[in-house]
Amino acid sequence: METQHDGGAAPPGQPTDRLSAVIAWIGRYLCILFIVSTAVSVYEIVMRYLFNSPTVWVHETTTTLTAICFAFGGAYCLATDKHIRVVLIYDHVGPRVRRWMDIVISLVGAGVCGLMAYASWGMAWKSLFTPSGAFRIETSGSAWNPPSPALLKPFLFLILVVMTLQFLLQMWRHIRRPPGDVHHGQPGAGVYEDA
Amino acid sequence: QGKGKTYELRFQSSDTSGALAFQIARDWAERVGKMSGGRIRIEMMPVGSVVEYSETLEAVGAGILQGHVTDSSYFTGKDPAFALIANPVGAWSDPNDMLNFFNYGGGREVYNQIVNPYGVQFIGASAAAVESIASRVPIDKVADLKGLKIRAPEGLVQSTFAAAGASPVNLPQSEVFTSLDKGVIEAADATTLATNDSMGLHDIAKHPLWPGFHSLPIVDISINKAIWDEMPEDLKTILTVSVNDLARDSVSRVAMMDKKVAAKLRARGDVTIHDWPLEERQKFRQIAQSQWAKFAERSPNAQKVYQALTAYLKDQGLL
Amino acid sequence: MLNLQDLGIGGGSLTMFALLLGLLVTGMPLAFVTILVALIFALGWFGPMVIPIVTTRIYSFITQYVFVSVPMFVLMASILDRSGIARDLFDAMKIIGGRVRGGVAVQTLVVSVILAAMSGIIGGEIVLLGLLALPQMLRLGYDRNMAIGVVCSGGALGTMIPPSIVLIIYGLSANVSIGDLFTASFVPGLLLASLYAAYVLIRVRLNPSLAPLPDEGDGMAAADRWSLMKGLIMPLLVVVFVLGSIYGGIASVTEASAIGVAGVILSTVLRGEFSWRMLWDSALQTLSTCGMIVWIGIGASALIGVYNLMGGIRFIEGLLLNVSDTPIVIVLLMMLILGVLGMFLDWVGIALLCIPIFAPIVVKLGYDPVWFGVLFSMNMQVSFLSPPFGPAAFYLKSVAPPGITLGIIFRSLVPFIGLQILALALVLAFPWIALWWKP
Ligand code: NA
Ligand code: NA
Numbered sequence: 001m002e003t004q005h006d007g008g009a010a011p012p013g014q015p016t017d018r019l020s021a022v023i024a025w026i027g028r029y030l031c032i033l034f035i036v037s038t039a040v041s042v043y044e045i046v047m048r049y050l051f052n053s054p055t056v057w058v059h060e061t062t063t064t065l066t067a068i069c070f071a072f073g074g075a076y077c078l079a080t081d082k083h084i085r086v087v088l089i090y091d092h093v094g095p096r097v098r099r100w101m102d103i104v105i106s107l108v109g110a111g112v113c114g115l116m117a118y119a120s121w122g123m124a125w126k127s128l129f130t131p132s133g134a135f136r137i138e139t140s141g142s143a144w145n146p147p148s149p150a151l152l153k154p155f156l157f158l159i160l161v162v163m164t165l166q167f168l169l170q171m172w173r174h175i176r177r178p179p180g181d182v183h184h185g186q187p188g189a190g191v192y193e194d195a
Numbered sequence: 196q197g198k199g200k201t202y203e204l205r206f207q208s209s210d211t212s213g214a215l216a217f218q219i220a221r222d223w224a225e226r227v228g229k230m231s232g233g234r235i236r237i238e239m240m241p242v243g244s245v246v247e248y249s250e251t252l253e254a255v256g257a258g259i260l261q262g263h264v265t266d267s268s269y270f271t272g273k274d275p276a277f278a279l280i281a282n283p284v285g286a287w288s289d290p291n292d293m294l295n296f297f298n299y300g301g302g303r304e305v306y307n308q309i310v311n312p313y314g315v316q317f318i319g320a321s322a323a324a325v326e327s328i329a330s331r332v333p334i335d336k337v338a339d340l341k342g343l344k345i346r347a348p349e350g351l352v353q354s355t356f357a358a359a360g361a362s363p364v365n366l367p368q369s370e371v372f373t374s375l376d377k378g379v380i381e382a383a384d385a386t387t388l389a390t391n392d393s394m395g396l397h398d399i400a401k402h403p404l405w406p407g408f409h410s411l412p413i414v415d416i417s418i419n420k421a422i423w424d425e426m427p428e429d430l431k432t433i434l435t436v437s438v439n440d441l442a443r444d445s446v447s448r449v450a451m452m453d454k455k456v457a458a459k460l461r462a463r464g465d466v467t468i469h470d471w472p473l474e475e476r477q478k479f480r481q482i483a484q485s486q487w488a489k490f491a492e493r494s495p496n497a498q499k500v501y502q503a504l505t506a507y508l509k510d511q512g513l514l
Numbered sequence: 515m516l517n518l519q520d521l522g523i524g525g526g527s528l529t530m531f532a533l534l535l536g537l538l539v540t541g542m543p544l545a546f547v548t549i550l551v552a553l554i555f556a557l558g559w560f561g562p563m564v565i566p567i568v569t570t571r572i573y574s575f576i577t578q579y580v581f582v583s584v585p586m587f588v589l590m591a592s593i594l595d596r597s598g599i600a601r602d603l604f605d606a607m608k609i610i611g612g613r614v615r616g617g618v619a620v621q622t623l624v625v626s627v628i629l630a631a632m633s634g635i636i637g638g639e640i641v642l643l644g645l646l647a648l649p650q651m652l653r654l655g656y657d658r659n660m661a662i663g664v665v666c667s668g669g670a671l672g673t674m675i676p677p678s679i680v681l682i683i684y685g686l687s688a689n690v691s692i693g694d695l696f697t698a699s700f701v702p703g704l705l706l707a708s709l710y711a712a713y714v715l716i717r718v719r720l721n722p723s724l725a726p727l728p729d730e731g732d733g734m735a736a737a738d739r740w741s742l743m744k745g746l747i748m749p750l751l752v753v754v755f756v757l758g759s760i761y762g763g764i765a766s767v768t769e770a771s772a773i774g775v776a777g778v779i780l781s782t783v784l785r786g787e788f789s790w791r792m793l794w795d796s797a798l799q800t801l802s803t804c805g806m807i808v809w810i811g812i813g814a815s816a817l818i819g820v821y822n823l824m825g826g827i828r829f830i831e832g833l834l835l836n837v838s839d840t841p842i843v844i845v846l847l848m849m850l851i852l853g854v855l856g857m858f859l860d861w862v863g864i865a866l867l868c869i870p871i872f873a874p875i876v877v878k879l880g881y882d883p884v885w886f887g888v889l890f891s892m893n894m895q896v897s898f899l900s901p902p903f904g905p906a907a908f909y910l911k912s913v914a915p916p917g918i919t920l921g922i923i924f925r926s927l928v929p930f931i932g933l934q935i936l937a938l939a940l941v942l943a944f945p946w947i948a949l950w951w952k953p
Pocket of ligand 1: 629630634671672674675677678
């Protein structure tokens with residue numbers, strides 16, 4: 001942590017702002033859902049094959065649990081800088097150009113996520129209200145009929161809002177970063193990709 | 196308002212491009228183009244092209260798509276009324292009973308009351324054939340359904356099979372083939388006899404149930420309401436009348452195809468077609484009808500559908 | 515405001531691909547590049563009311579039931595990686611195949627064929643091989659580029675060996691028996707695997723430094739050999755569990771991956787290596803890896819929805835119109851279109867765009883649509899590897915050891931893409947490779 005100062009380079013894979021730190025912390029617990037979905041899948045197989053009584057709830061439960069983790073994974077990888085990038089140009093320019101590229105990339109990222117958050121607002125709203133404005137919970141429509149759409153659509157909206165904020169916080173950090181700071185290693189060293 | 200205007204409309208079907216139903220829908224789109232002298236141009240796109248099949252109602256309402264050709268059971272989660280109006284299991288023994296309900300029995304009006312708030316206008320209903328069930332084991336009566344591991348889609352169908360003692364398994368269409376092949380499930384409510392056959396289901400499930408008795412889903416042809424409202428009367432009439440022709444075309448071609456495939460299956464020797472006797476069909480229908488009331492309680496719209504449906508069936512002596 | 519519709523669909527397609535390529539190299543995270551392009555075209559071509567396509571497709575994408583198997587494969591891989599099972603497995607493999615130069619790479623290909631028989635979702639398979647086989651081959655002194663190529667091309671075989679989601683989607687869209695497609699693709703799948711193996715064996719014979727022979731095996735006592743061989747037992751049992759549950763009708767293909775996870779956990783318990791900490795760490799790695807690979811898919815899915823709405827299907831149709839009267843020229847042109855689209859789009863999108871147009875034409879020309887399905891699937895093998903949008907490379911990158919950049923991965927894949935095109939040409943020239951079983 002020798003170069004850790006305001007706006008400076010954090011070690012790769014570490015959250016660089018408080019929001020991302022919170023996301024990374026939640027991720028440590030949310031990932032347990034993968035183990036839960038494995039366990040209930042095995043339960044379904046045992047019930048169906050050995051006891052000839054398939055459950056009505058396992059398929060939709062596992063799908064919902066993985067969908068939650070997939071959506072959250074987007075914010076988690078943003079918090080821990082794990083999203084894959086092609087660094088053909090980035091890796092060959094000096095610190096000053098890099099700083100500007102980082103600022104623009106985070107700004108564009110915030111724009112992309114902001115637009116998606118805006119678009120998913122309508123989707124989330126419709127999962128909770130009928131077109132006439134009455135409250136109702138959208139369900140899957142199966143025999144079990146869980147409220148998974150009403151859970152996942154607002155959750156996706158929430159994640160997109162969080163990702164917008166994450167990008168904005170990253171942009172702020174890059175703006176405040178000293179222009180000479182060697183971010184993600186020396187040019188040409190390929191360190192960025194190893195993060 | 197829309198006089199002299201050309202309408203470029205993108206419709207999404209709930210069928211894959213290889214299905215006969217998709218070809219039929221595409222032929223309809225082409226005929227509408229000719230009938231309107233090119234003033235309506237419909238591009239028919241296969242399932243999943245723009246949005247997933249379960250999202251077309253909102254996409255049409257928002258104007259992303261201009262129309263859809265779909266089985267509206269897929270919207271059951273938005274309103275249980277869709278389940279009841281799109282596939283009232285046990286109500287129709289003949290596609291004409293269903294078409295008459297929509298055209299003359301009040302079905303169209305009730306349905307538009309449900310979809311208009313979504314920004315969608317229901318043009319009319321088409322139908323295919325009562326679907327077949329692909330099965331690895333012989334099923335000849337309601338009692339044979341007990342404990343049967345059967346894949347069934349969402350909506351009333353699944354609930355009815357559960358009420359009949361079967362164990363419905365929730366699998367997506369993409370896993371039907373492999374699961375049936377390996378015996379994870381014993382039977383599948385997939386689609387019509389001919390389409391099941393072209394997927395190769397009868398090579399692995401040699402006891403199809405046909406003619407079907409359980410599922411005759413609506414083929415719902417709807418359009419964005421704002422576009423509909425501004426359309427001149429002649430174009431509206433072309434669309435409405437052409438949907439009646441689509442229904443006739445669809446029912447005939449699907450039935451002919453099913454009969455052809457049934458003859459082929461009978462000739463091949465290793466496949467046994469199971470045709471349920473009338474009394475067993477009646478028993479299954481009674482179980483299904485007990486489910487209607489349950490769905491009717493779930494929303495005000497579902498209640499409206501239930502009343503319109505039972506009124507029509509009583510009027511026609513079908514209940 | 516700029517109206518992109520003025521470009522026309524041809525110009526629009528070119529602009530879209532150029533934009534993808536240009537934005538990709540800036541260092542912007544990949545997932546957001548594809549979403550950005552989708553948003554630009556949604557806004558610029560249609561206007562703001564069409565933006566919800568993007569989020570609707572994201573919702574539909576993450577709620578697909580078949581994707582439940584992706585985290586399960588990754589979880590399996592993370593646990594195997596954290597326990598000593600992976601190391602023991604490769605040490606044991608070294609004993610069996612050790613005397614042949616390149617033996618472990620060939621064994622990795624055998625493992626990938628077995629994995630391919632367990633699933634059809636290549637994301638999970640490449641991550642699994644990338645976590646297990648790649649570090650082990652590097653540890654044994656194998657050439658890095660060759661090891662990368664083996665892992666990516668081997669992992670992509672998942673869609674050639676049944677069960678295969680690519681063939682199922684083709685069958686449903688082209689109205690062809692899925693069982694026939696499965697039967698027909700099996701030999702071409704093995705042909706691909708054999709070509710990869712032959713390539714490895716020939717290269718290491720010409721240049722022995724690419725794959726050193728292990729020396730410790732020669733003087734090893736029988737007891738040591740046996741203790742190493744025990745490393746094979748647990749992984750083999752897991753394989754038997756998973757394949758047995760699929761082919762014995764116990765579990766669906768997606769569910770079988772849960773059996774795999776349970777089997778691997780049980781193995782660690784039996785070996786005395788199990789701890790809750792290890793399981794938890796594996797789950798966290800699964801979250802991270804799935805976050806990366808699923809969001810790449812999300813972007814690709816959003817893009818295809820917008821492109822279809824722009825009239826992509828009609829555009830592809832137009833490309834084929836009045837080109838030639840010679841049937842084989844039309845088929846070759848189709849292969850070329852699939853190849854070019856494969857550089858930029860995800861296979862689901864390519865299937866949606868092309869199969870509705872290609873399949874009926876192929877039938878009209880008098881060709882067997884089953885054969886064409888195999889060709890389509892082989893073409894998609896190339897698309898997984900070909901830059902700039904090569905999902906196999908991205909999946910491997912998500913778990914590759916430090917120092918392996920995307921540039922290195924893509925360069926390593928070049929010879930393997932060549933082999934895929936060779937295999938494709940063989941099945942094109944000799945249809946009986948796929949159709950030998952037909953009367
Ligand atoms: Na496979
Ligand atoms: Na590619």
